[in-house]
Amino acid sequence: MNELMKIGDDGKYHIVAMSGGKDSTAMALRLNEVEPREYNYVFTPTGDELPELFEHINRVSEMLGKKIYPISKVSLRGLIKKQNALPNFRMRWCTRMIKIIPYREFLAKLSATAPVVSYVGLRHDEQGRAGMAYADMDGIEMDFPMRRWGWGEGDVWNYLGKINVRIPERTDCARCYHQRLGEWWRLWKNHPDIFQDAIDQEDETGHTFRTKGRDTWPIKLVDLREKFNEGHAPRNSREMDLFNHTGGCRVCTL
Ligand code: SF4
Numbered sequence: 001m002n003e004l005m006k007i008g009d010d011g012k013y014h015i016v017a018m019s020g021g022k023d024s025t026a027m028a029l030r031l032n033e034v035e036p037r038e039y040n041y042v043f044t045p046t047g048d049e050l051p052e053l054f055e056h057i058n059r060v061s062e063m064l065g066k067k068i069y070p071i072s073k074v075s076l077r078g079l080i081k082k083q084n085a086l087p088n089f090r091m092r093w094c095t096r097m098i099k100i101i102p103y104r105e106f107l108a109k110l111s112a113t114a115p116v117v118s119y120v121g122l123r124h125d126e127q128g129r130a131g132m133a134y135a136d137m138d139g140i141e142m143d144f145p146m147r148r149w150g151w152g153e154g155d156v157w158n159y160l161g162k163i164n165v166r167i168p169e170r171t172d173c174a175r176c177y178h179q180r181l182g183e184w185w186r187l188w189k190n191h192p193d194i195f196q197d198a199i200d201q202e203d204e205t206g207h208t209f210r211t212k213g214r215d216t217w218p219i220k221l222v223d224l225r226e227k228f229n230e231g232h233a234p235r236n237s238r239e240m241d242l243f244n245h246t247g248g249c250r251v252c253t254l
Pocket of ligand 1: 008046076087094095097156173175176177226
């Protein structure tokens with residue numbers, strides 16, 4: 001992977017980290033317009049994303065005229081199998097093992113050969129978020145362009161609207177423990193094969209994706225599916241969060 005990265009005129013690697021979410025998408029496209037240089041685009045898929053995410057990544061790649069390289073070394077499925085456990089609110093190993101550690105290792109290897117600037121799509125209106133701070137690593141400079149530009153969420157949506165870029169409803173895992181009931185309902189409705197696969201994983205590991213106490217619906221997916229099959233649907237599930245999926249892990253939805 002590292003041999004594919006191109007070095008800029010200033011002798012540095014400029015790495016733009018993307019998740020495919022609205023913020024990293026807007027940052028990558030706008031950076032290319034207003035601060036053009038030899039950027040390298042990377043993302044860390046878990047292998048559990050819905051097909052829409054990869055269609056979106058391909059479209060952004062075409063707009064940028066550059067490949068967006070996946071740098072994950074492990075998949076969510078592989079790790080679940082290896083650990084015989086599902087990630088949940090108490091055991092949040094997935095983001096760290098699939099995204100944060102591989103990205104750190106990637107930056108560490110690159111920075112051993114030349115300084116690296118790592119661009120992250122945190123906005124001006126979320127100053128409280130430290131988010132993916134790799135500044136503790138030697139040779140890594142962090143840059144948050146949207147904070148420099150003073151861009152908040154409204155600016156991101158305005159920009160994406162102007163350039164006619166639509167963000168997929170989901171850019172994170174299809175079976176994330178963070179997801180809301182309405183998202184499980186839509187997974188059951190639109191991707192019954194993935195829902196079944198998640199049921200199988202609950203059976204195999206003896207664990208559940210959903211967390212007790214978050215709502216009054218069945219915890220196990222097999223029981224949840226039975227409720228859905230009976231015609232029960234979470235309130236406003238067809239519309240809920242369609243354009244407002246904000247409950248996910250920030251690393252995974254940036
Ligand atoms: S989207 Fe959810 S399950 Fe997937 S890596 Fe992120 S936190 Fe883990």
